[in-house]
Amino acid sequence: MVRKRDRFWEYVELLDGKFKCKFCDRKFAGGVPRVKSHLSGIKGGGIDICTKVPEDVRIAATEASPGLNKRAKAEACSGKIEETLLKMHISKDDVMPDKLLVKFILLNGEDVDIVRRPSFIDFVDAVAKHGSHYKLPCCSVIKTKLVPDLEKEIGEYVANVKKSWVRTVCTLINYVWQREKRSFMSIFAYSIEGVVLLNALEIPSSMLIFDLVEGIPYFVTREIGANNVTQYIIQNPGDCLEFMPNDDHTH
Numbered sequence: 113m114v115r116k117r118d119r120f121w122e123y124v125e126l127l128d129g130k131f132k133c134k135f136c137d138r139k140f141a142g143g144v145p146r147v148k149s150h151l152s153g154i155k156g157g158g159i160d161i162c163t164k165v166p167e168d169v170r171i172a173a174t175e176a177s178p179g180l181n182k183r184a185k186a187e188a189c190s191g192k193i194e195e196t197l198l199k200m201h202i203s204k205d206d207v208m209p210d211k212l213l214v215k216f217i218l219l220n221g222e223d224v225d226i227v228r229r230p231s232f233i234d235f236v237d238a239v240a241k242h243g244s245h246y247k248l249p250c251c252s253v254i255k256t257k258l259v260p261d262l263e264k265e266i267g268e269y270v271a272n273v274k275k276s277w278v279r280t281v282c283t284l285i286n287y288v289w290q291r292e293k294r295s296f297m298s299i300f301a302y303s304i305e306g307v308v309l310l311n312a313l314e315i316p317s318s319m320l321i322f323d324l325v326e327g328i329p330y331f332v333t334r335e336i337g338a339n340n341v342t343q344y345i346i347q348n349p350g351d352c353l354e355f356m357p358n359d360d361h362t363h
């Protein structure tokens with residue numbers, strides 16, 4: 113029984129004991145395993161790979177060579193591992209900003225509620241959209257250029273929000289937080305036009321949180337007008353107390 117001639121011989125010409133590839137015209141010594149290796153496009157087989165082989169022939173040559181096929185799979189697998197590692201790297205990076213945010217909050221004595229403040233959220237969103245090439249401006253640029261440029265705009269924004277208190281209702285929120293046995297609070301007024309910080313101060317240690325409720329009407333009547341406030345919310349981490357303006361607590 114005559115053994116069937118390997119089909120890959122048809123892609124080469126035999127010349128002087130060598131074979132010449134019909135696709136790239138290069139000549140090599142060796143038998144059919146080297147023909148397949150050349151046509152498979154898989155590097156490292158001890159022979160230069162063919163740069164002009166049609167895709168169907170290349171795939172057939174890879175499949176017809178168990179050794180090459182195994183190596184091709186291993187290469188594809190290592191590619192997947194690299195891809196997975198890349199994804200892991202990205203997800204690791206995703207965690208980093210959270211840690212840096214907490215570091216920023218703790219080292220600067222900021223309130224954790226900063227993550228709910230619209231202006232802070234706007235800043236973070238803008239940095240994310242700007243991409244990795246964003247650099248913080250230096251102090252002198254902020255003081256001499258950015259602040260003067262924006263002061264007018266912010267002044268107009270605040271004036272506009274304050275004007276809205278007359279025609280729309282607003283919610284007054286007291287954020288209370290503790291740091292190193294000291295307590296602080298910020299009072300924000302939320303209305304349909306936006307948010308304005310009314311006051312930020314340290315709470316004397318002799319004062320209880322419920323005493324604050326007595327102090328709120330003072331800010332309300334002075335800044336907003338009692339009739340324009342729908343509710344007061346005193347909020348500290350893990351706690352949230354709500355009072356309607358006509359509650360007995362506010363008198």
Ligand SMILES: [Zn+2]
Pocket residue numbers: 133134135136137138150161162163164165
């Ligand atoms: Zn070739």
